[in-house]
Amino acid sequence: xxxxxxxxxxxxxxxxxxxxxxxxxxxxxxxxxxxxxxxxxxxxxxxxxxxxxxxxxxxxxxxxxxxxxxxxxxxxxxxxxxxxxxxxxxxxxxxxxxxxxxxxxxxxxxxxxxxxxxxxxxxxxxxxxxxxxxxxxxxxxxxxxxxxxxxxxxxxxxxxxxxxxxxxxxxxxxxxxxxxxxxxxxxxxxx
Amino acid sequence: xxxxxxxxxxxxxxxxxxxxxxxxxxxxxxxxxxxxxxxxxxxxxxxxxxxxxxxxxxxxxxxxxxxxxxxxxxxxxxxxxxxxxxxxxxxxxxxxxxxxxxxxxxxxxxxxxxxxxxxxxxxxxxxxxxxxxxxxxxxxxxxxxxxxxxxxxxxxxxxxxxxxxxxxxxxxxxxxxxxxxxxxxxxxxxxxxxxxxxxxxxxxxxxxxxxxxxxxxxxxxxxxxxxxxxxxxxxxxxxxxxxxxxxxxxxxxxxxxxxxxxxxxxxxxxxxxxxxxxxxxxxxxxxxxxxxxxxxxxxxxxxxxxxxxxxxxxxxxxxxxxxxxxxxxxxxxxxxxxxxxxxxxxxxxxxxxxxxxxxxxxxxxxxxxxxxxxxxxxxxxxxxxxxxxxxxxxxxxxxxxxxxxxxxxxxxxxxxxxxxxxxxxxxxxxxxxxxxx
Numbered sequence: 001x002x003x004x005x006x007x008x009x010x011x012x013x014x015x016x017x018x019x020x021x022x023x024x025x026x027x028x029x030x031x032x033x034x035x036x037x038x039x040x041x042x043x044x045x046x047x048x049x050x051x052x053x054x055x056x057x058x059x060x061x062x063x064x065x066x067x068x069x070x071x072x073x074x075x076x077x078x079x080x081x082x083x084x085x086x087x088x089x090x091x092x093x094x095x096x097x098x099x100x101x102x103x104x105x106x107x108x109x110x111x112x113x114x115x116x117x118x119x120x121x122x123x124x125x126x127x128x129x130x131x132x133x134x135x136x137x138x139x140x141x142x143x144x145x146x147x148x149x150x151x152x153x154x155x156x157x158x159x160x161x162x163x164x165x166x167x168x169x170x171x172x173x174x175x176x177x178x179x180x181x182x183x184x185x186x187x188x189x190x191x
Numbered sequence: 192x193x194x195x196x197x198x199x200x201x202x203x204x205x206x207x208x209x210x211x212x213x214x215x216x217x218x219x220x221x222x223x224x225x226x227x228x229x230x231x232x233x234x235x236x237x238x239x240x241x242x243x244x245x246x247x248x249x250x251x252x253x254x255x256x257x258x259x260x261x262x263x264x265x266x267x268x269x270x271x272x273x274x275x276x277x278x279x280x281x282x283x284x285x286x287x288x289x290x291x292x293x294x295x296x297x298x299x300x301x302x303x304x305x306x307x308x309x310x311x312x313x314x315x316x317x318x319x320x321x322x323x324x325x326x327x328x329x330x331x332x333x334x335x336x337x338x339x340x341x342x343x344x345x346x347x348x349x350x351x352x353x354x355x356x357x358x359x360x361x362x363x364x365x366x367x368x369x370x371x372x373x374x375x376x377x378x379x380x381x382x383x384x385x386x387x388x389x390x391x392x393x394x395x396x397x398x399x400x401x402x403x404x405x406x407x408x409x410x411x412x413x414x415x416x417x418x419x420x421x422x423x424x425x426x427x428x429x430x431x432x433x434x435x436x437x438x439x440x441x442x443x444x445x446x447x448x449x450x451x452x453x454x455x456x457x458x459x460x461x462x463x464x465x466x467x468x469x470x471x472x473x474x475x476x477x478x479x480x481x482x483x484x485x486x487x488x489x490x491x492x493x494x495x496x497x498x499x500x501x502x503x504x505x506x507x508x509x510x511x512x513x514x515x516x517x518x519x520x521x522x523x524x525x526x527x528x529x530x531x532x533x534x535x536x537x538x539x540x541x542x543x544x545x546x547x548x549x550x551x552x553x554x555x556x557x558x559x560x561x562x563x564x565x566x567x568x569x570x571x572x573x574x575x576x577x578x579x580x581x582x583x584x585x586x587x588x589x590x591x592x593x594x595x596x597x598x599x600x601x602x603x604x605x606x607x608x609x610x611x612x613x614x615x616x617x618x619x620x621x622x623x624x625x626x627x628x
Contacts, residue, residue, distance in 0.1 A: 060287055090501070091497075091501065091527070109495065126549060127545070127548065128502070128527060128529060128543065128545055128550060128572070129439050129452065129482060129495065129502075129529040129530035129543045129572055129573070130393060130394070130530075130572065130573070130617065131393070131394060131438040131481050131482045131495075132481055132482060132495050132502055132529050132530065133528065134393070134414060134437050134438075134481070135435060135437075135451065135453070135458040135479040135481045136479065138434065138435050138453055138458065139479060142456075160434070161412070161413050162413075162414070162435055163391065164393075166391035166393065166409070167391065170583070173570070173588065173591060175548075
């Protein structure tokens with residue numbers, strides 16, 4: 001994963017400045033003109049006129065997450081938010097432990113972006129009865145909802161929908177297709 | 192409660208099609224002539240003047256039931272149209288037990304007069320004789336009525352040929368799936384699309400008068416329950432609560448609709464009073480409760496629940512529309528039994544029985560608890576009884592396409608109903624369309 005060196009340096013400067021200065025730096029994020037290439041760091045420097053120290057303001061809210069524009073993160077297959085599909089075992093709505101870390105990233109992202117909502121869309125494979133699968137798909141989405149809520153995501157940000165087996169991601173009548181279809185998809189509004 | 196009547200629902204991607212579709216299901220009889228009763232259906236005089244010759248429709252119906260083996264047309268030793276023309280000894284000579292003869296006659300008012308008679312060949316006596324007048328466009332339906340009469344007189348059991356089947360047809364058009372809710376005659380003919388949508392359609396359920404269907408539509412992005420008059424196209428949204436709205440099931444008297452709602456956070460069975468639209472909750476359990484079906488006497492519901500870990504069928508007694516006592520588990524064989532439907536006599540259930548990756552249709556005798564597998568390919572779901580209890584229609588898969596199949600309850604007769612294109616699934620056999628006289 002690439003990291004912007006300038007961002008790290010400025011972040012460190014900001015930390016030092018906050019420790020050494022009693023005046024808190026306040027900025028209204030909405031007023032800050034942000035160059036897409038600045039990767040979350042306000043290019044303007046603030047001179048408090050007394051110490052001669054320049055402090056940078058780290059913008060990480062509107063439009064950014066962990067130093068990168070959200071739109072870019074959503075597109076990047078390597079990014080921390082790239083795993084937006086979570087998989088389940090047959091007739092199970094429990095999330096396996098190896099997928100928890102990825103889900104925690106989504107929780108951090110949603111907590112940092114309380115204005116962003118996510119639809120949790122539950123699905124099943126084709127096996128078994130359709131109405132039971134509709135309920136099972138909802139159970140899976142509710143598992144994700146519960147885990148995100150436990151991390152502190154606000155309920156208003158989360159919406160559960162189930163399609164049961166009606167919208168398979170993979171066609172085919174074999175285990176490989178079934179595995180891909182037993183899933184919850186995180187669909188972020190606006191992305 | 193969201194309640195809305197849509198008379199002209201031209202919502203995005205959704206329309207009602209009143210016109211008769213060209214499509215029809217193609218029936219293929221795939222097994223079950225063994226032990227069937229030989230019968231001769233002699234071509235009716237004048238029947239060739241109409242699109243669907245009566246004797247051909249009647250023969251096909253009786254053959255499909257698995258109970259009869261109609262003689263091939265070429266094997267008929269004679270073509271009598273009147274009782275006096277029948278030489279019973281000749282018919283005994285070809286080994287047939289019964290013979291049906293008839294004639295058609297165009298009337299001055301445009302209707303067709305159809306007369307037919309059924310004879311017992313061994314005893315040489317008439318078992319039934321009718322004279323009926325119908326407009327030409329109802330000839331096919333008349334053939335189903337005649338089939339019902341013949342079937343009932345010989346077997347002693349009411350025929351179910353003059354019935355319909357509703358199902359969901361799915362077709363991939365370019366890169367998009369089109370979902371169609373269809374209604375066809377029980378023999379696959381006369382298919383009409385009553386709703387088309389780009390979003391999934393599910394779970395058609397017939398009202399006991401055979402005039403309306405309740406079903407689930409995702410047209411607004413999630414599952415909601417609708418009711419539609421199949422003749423007028425008038426639709427009404429019945430349930431649109433938070434969470435899932437699914438699995439509608441009409442009570443036998445048509446006063447209530449059982450359904451699954453997860454408005455309180457988890458899927459539970461509710462009963463809606465169709466007059467007041469009030470809901471009463473039947474189940475209250477942390478697991479999944481869904482797929483309700485009414486007993487024919489209206490005094491209990493069966494449903495699927497995973498409260499014991501895996502999906503099994505439970506039965507809940509009712510007092511009116513309130514639960515009476517606690518639900519009782521009725522399936523114990525295997526670790527997946529779901530989506531039960533009562534036989535019309537209330538004595539057995541058709542269920543989806545899963546074993547590993549195989550899902551088959553089984554019949555559970557409620558009193559003995561005996562479970563009998565009826566199908567064997569392993570891709571079967573959505574069983575539905577014919578209203579006379581003789582056959583079960585269900586969804587299956589052949590060559591990676593969804594097809595409908597029907598099997599006689601004794602497992603002997605078997606047929607397949609495939610669409611020309613795309614997949615068909617979730618069949619629901621209609622109730623009888625007329626009062627028995």
